[in-house]
Amino acid sequence: MTAATTAESARAIAWRRRRAGIARTWHEFATQKAALAGLFLLVLTVLLALLLPLISDQSGLDVTRVTGKPLSPPDSQFWLGTDIDGRSVLLMTVWGTRISLLVGFCATALSVFIGTLIGITAAHFGGWVSAILLRFTDFFLVLPSLVLAIALAAVLPQGIWTIVLAIGVTAWPSTARLVRAQTLTIESRPYIERARALGGGHLHVVTKHVLPGVAPLVLANTTLVVGNAVIADATLSFLGVGDPTSISWGAMLETALNNGAVTRGAWWNLLPPGIAIVLVVLMFTLVGRGLETVLNPRLKGRHS
Amino acid sequence: MSQAIAPDQAAVLADPDERRGGTGTLRFVLTKIAEAVASVFLVIVLGFFLFRLLPGDPVAFMARDRPTDPGQIAELRERLGIDKPVLAQFGNYFVGLFQGDFGESYIERRPVLDMIGERLWPTVLLVGSATVLAVALGLWLGIRAAWKRDSFFDRAQTGIALTFWSVPQFWLGLLLLVATNGLFPSRGMHSPDAGPGFFAQSLDVLHHLILPCLTLLAVFYAQYMLVMRSSLLGEMNADYLTTARAKGLRDDLVRRRHAVPNALLPTVTLVFMQFGTVVAGAVTVEAVFSWPGLGQLTYDALHGPDLPVLQGVFIVLASAVVLMNLFAELLYRVLDPRVRTA
Numbered sequence: 001m002t003a004a005t006t007a008e009s010a011r012a013i014a015w016r017r018r019r020a021g022i023a024r025t026w027h028e029f030a031t032q033k034a035a036l037a038g039l040f041l042l043v044l045t046v047l048l049a050l051l052l053p054l055i056s057d058q059s060g061l062d063v064t065r066v067t068g069k070p071l072s073p074p075d076s077q078f079w080l081g082t083d084i085d086g087r088s089v090l091l092m093t094v095w096g097t098r099i100s101l102l103v104g105f106c107a108t109a110l111s112v113f114i115g116t117l118i119g120i121t122a123a124h125f126g127g128w129v130s131a132i133l134l135r136f137t138d139f140f141l142v143l144p145s146l147v148l149a150i151a152l153a154a155v156l157p158q159g160i161w162t163i164v165l166a167i168g169v170t171a172w173p174s175t176a177r178l179v180r181a182q183t184l185t186i187e188s189r190p191y192i193e194r195a196r197a198l199g200g201g202h203l204h205v206v207t208k209h210v211l212p213g214v215a216p217l218v219l220a221n222t223t224l225v226v227g228n229a230v231i232a233d234a235t236l237s238f239l240g241v242g243d244p245t246s247i248s249w250g251a252m253l254e255t256a257l258n259n260g261a262v263t264r265g266a267w268w269n270l271l272p273p274g275i276a277i278v279l280v281v282l283m284f285t286l287v288g289r290g291l292e293t294v295l296n297p298r299l300k301g302r303h304s
Numbered sequence: 305m306s307q308a309i310a311p312d313q314a315a316v317l318a319d320p321d322e323r324r325g326g327t328g329t330l331r332f333v334l335t336k337i338a339e340a341v342a343s344v345f346l347v348i349v350l351g352f353f354l355f356r357l358l359p360g361d362p363v364a365f366m367a368r369d370r371p372t373d374p375g376q377i378a379e380l381r382e383r384l385g386i387d388k389p390v391l392a393q394f395g396n397y398f399v400g401l402f403q404g405d406f407g408e409s410y411i412e413r414r415p416v417l418d419m420i421g422e423r424l425w426p427t428v429l430l431v432g433s434a435t436v437l438a439v440a441l442g443l444w445l446g447i448r449a450a451w452k453r454d455s456f457f458d459r460a461q462t463g464i465a466l467t468f469w470s471v472p473q474f475w476l477g478l479l480l481l482v483a484t485n486g487l488f489p490s491r492g493m494h495s496p497d498a499g500p501g502f503f504a505q506s507l508d509v510l511h512h513l514i515l516p517c518l519t520l521l522a523v524f525y526a527q528y529m530l531v532m533r534s535s536l537l538g539e540m541n542a543d544y545l546t547t548a549r550a551k552g553l554r555d556d557l558v559r560r561r562h563a564v565p566n567a568l569l570p571t572v573t574l575v576f577m578q579f580g581t582v583v584a585g586a587v588t589v590e591a592v593f594s595w596p597g598l599g600q601l602t603y604d605a606l607h608g609p610d611l612p613v614l615q616g617v618f619i620v621l622a623s624a625v626v627l628m629n630l631f632a633e634l635l636y637r638v639l640d641p642r643v644r645t646a
Contacts, residue, residue: 152354240606
């Protein structure tokens, strides 16, 4: 009975400390204006992407039901002009947000999952497991990820899930290295030894002590990875390996290059999707750097 | 894809595991070479897996748009050697690679190695010139920015570099194309109406080179600048600089003779470490400008898809990156006495 209550209260203490830690992190994060602005814009963009089917009409994206003339410059009806098929560039750019964010988030989730798994395994088990995993990680770290992603995208069926897979399985090594380093630091602390001495197995140590310990750094890293994934998605779509029927920023730029918008100097076909990419990447970078400053102990007190 | 590179590679260099041991240079060099050989072997295995096993039967693929009778299919299967078991196929493929046999293009029906050979020099020209310019510009700006830390110049340059860094390369290329509006050729490497003679031909190639080179430069220099800046900032408070100043040396002498040589180290190795990013940049930029290099070859093969060509390019580029990294690690050892004597 008493044992149960102490166990319960120990858990309660752990959670209370965790909540306090999150609150402290948030306060430190909120003091950085740029990171806060990035987060605000990011939330706004995600909300817009989610609510888009309610507030905007998708029919304007259908090539057979267009109303505009091909490649007409921005005017009062089409604020950002039209593309080669006469579709509104503004509408396409706004709808492109959905694909880019979807691919960015999914690819990042996959890559962070692989990276965390490999990083923790390598650090926790040590020995030859660690040696093999580290060689493997270094190999993938060195490999030109775009070339590998192109190779994967070329042999798998076309579509956004192929892009997600291609980015996910090429982007994980940096996360794995980061997680491994952090796991090693955590596992060298006395409370891990105590947990082991009390009979905690691998699963207990990893899930109760290591995972909560690496989670903050993984979170900061994730935010930075999303930005890279968005660029990688745009690059792969631009190279023509994406889903040909869906509208994404990379695909818009590919159409602009191959269907004559570039040779005719139709800058309004280029600027909106490109600026959208840069803005989204910048938002993730701002938030990620902000989080990193707060969460990475090595960066504390450094101002450059 | 370029953003995550710098911290990782700094981590690779600073990893305590890599510096441990201290059992002499020869052992270090041999270990590194063995690791690189293992990596190249992995690249070859990966190439086999990706392009031979994953896509399924190449004969079915090649026969998909033309009527082929079973006899022809069997003959084709025998000629390509895919009627044998997987391990025997891998053996043939592996031995073939070392005899220069990278297979035959599905589309052009030519040896892949010849196609790669033709495309190699344009890529080397483009990537080489862009890298040299990017290193020069990056170092110069990075040194200036760090020396006048937190000045307007520093803030402005860092901001510009970070912006260029988050811009997709191909988009920058497209913008340059539209902005210059016909001032420079938009496609290829030669124009048919260029005059004969070495000088006229070189001028023509240069004319075609400017835009793609500028695009790569804009994206590459940022990394060199940021690394040079932070590396020099790390040296700024070092005691030996105080000594140099106390001797009464002029400010720019302190910078040029004392601070910069020490800060140069990470940047020099970065040039070779960055080869993977450079390759990725070349693929997209060559696709934009139809520059007849390996990137353009990849882009065209991707739309076939011409799997043997993609396989060949993958193996060549990935192996080149592995070798460049090996070179960077060895160079670091040579240049940094602290690592050498460790």
